[in-house]
Amino acid sequence: MTQGTEARGTTSPFGSARKSISVDRAALVSTAPLVDGSRAVVCTPTVARLDPREWLAGSGDTLARLRDEHGAVLLRGFAPLDAEGLAEFATALTGGLRDYDNRSTPRQRVNGRVFTSTEYPPELTIPLHNEMSYTASWPGTLFLTCLIPAAEGGETPLADSAGVYDRVPGLVRERFERHGVMYVRNFGHGVDLSWQESFQTDDRAAVTAYCADHGIEAEWLGGDRLRTRQVVQATVRSRATGRWVWFNQAHLFHVSSLPEAVERELRSNFAEDDLPRNAMYGDGSPLLAEDLAQVRAAYAAEEIARLWEAGDVVVVDNEQFAHGRRPYSGARSVLVAMA
Template identity: 75%
Template sequence: MSGLGRARKSISVSGEALVRVAPLSGGTRMVVCTPTVARLDAREWLAGSGSMLKRLRDEHGAVLLRGFSPLDADGFAELATAMGGDLLDYNNRSTPRTRVSGKVFTSTEYPADQTIPLHNEMSYTDSWPGTLFFACMIPATDGGETPFADSARIYDRVPAATRDRFEQRGVMYVRNFGNGMDLSWQEAFQTEDRGDVDAYCREHGIQAEWLGGDRLRTRHVVQATVVSRTSERKVWFNQAHLFHVSSLPAGVEQVMRESFAEDELPRNAMYGDGSPLDPADLAGIRAAYAAEEITFPWQTGDVVVIDNEQFAHGRRPYSGKRSTLVAMT
């Protein structure tokens, strides 16, 4: 039995009567759903509430399910599949993750003392998940929050001149695999076959260049913004600020620049025409994200459902053991 071995609670009344919906905090569209009965299983509530959770996701962009019976990895996969359909695998990876069960993964496995900047999942590609699911298995002793931010509000905050430059030129992501400083191409593309990599890159419009040894350089020009399929609002949707070498701590950035030529950095971002990003543009983008950040402490059993186009997410540094699972549809 998934869901930590607890029997599911049978629902005989309206699914909408079994939860309370309230704003997570002032000034944000994000809402929190809490059950009105003890030990309610979120899967059974979802089955009995029709399209309620989908409506909340579409309208508010992000929904926190809190106070339901905790789910294990298999139960979490059942919940995500029941709402969003078949789970997605994680290909063209940019961060290290571990497959926990089926297509449920750990959240990004960066060192605990590092911040993961706010971003929309896989917005560095031409194909991304529509919905993300996060499940808190073990909250950190201190810190470790997953901040969220409204992508339309970020778009509105980014200076107009910066928006114009990015929308006109797009973003070029340059990655160099095989230098031992980042993911290998084998891990990123989940294959040992160079032919598979070439085929994937052709399909997605990625320029791939095999270098000496086991090295691969890719260049991919994609969108800076999109119109959300659900809200129909224009949203900021790229990872230029995260991929750019200036996202690293100052000392690390200096070492990287001294160690690698501009086109040999493990990862970097440019305007779509290949010209360097303006530091003032990056500063304005990061300020927009910071101004819209929403945070709350994780509790065991929490599940967050977000529309990946409407909301960005990240991770704060933490201490102690922390376990957060991710699924994508």
């Protein structure tokens, strides 16, 4: 990426002309902690409606360095990006976007490889998690932009994954690290995603081949039913910092993450091995309730949040920071791209 000093006088997708600026864009943005005591930062332009793509093009490795050093960067006060603009911005920083394969939540494709954020009912909380940490292959960087903030609530909280790792008691960490985490999914009950939606195909042979290529045990059970099992990591060493980070979705996949009434109903209708989704230690033994409680407490202690404003863009190192969603009311539109 080359260092530039002159912005092009082009027009953004939102109709406002990009400003022609003849100074180093690295100096056009001020940086401050996202919240007191957090490593995450917020960047604010000193020039009104500065296009983030123009700033990125002219500021060298500034944003990449901020992401690597701080883990999460909120861009606030810049010119807003639509889906196409978010894809351009994310591609310029990382070189390319990845698709959302082996899906675990419902999303809509908006433009190319830009998606809506998880489309769960607004009254539900989405627990903190690292994107696709239930797999052996995950995105390195997440990009989120807010088109419409919720009338109330709807924050996307963040949690420092190294902080979560440090807060989980040593004996609990040791159990998870020794065994890893096994994720079990049962498709075809009409509950949760279908295997067609998860794997984005109607071809059973393609699903079987995908699972074989990705270390997933796939078992066709008759009718339209499919059971998958995969054992993957509980923790990883951050590529950016070298620190160990908590990196799994055991607490989210486990049936106890659901509202109590929903968990009771599922357990009354399905055997343990037949639950639509569940998690256990990698050796197949049940997760201890006290271990899950410690993990959830660690996330809660590390959680930080700010309300969305229209046009906000958040760049997240997916290993360094977990993210989630708080309940909300009113309309809310957040787009996601993964690199």
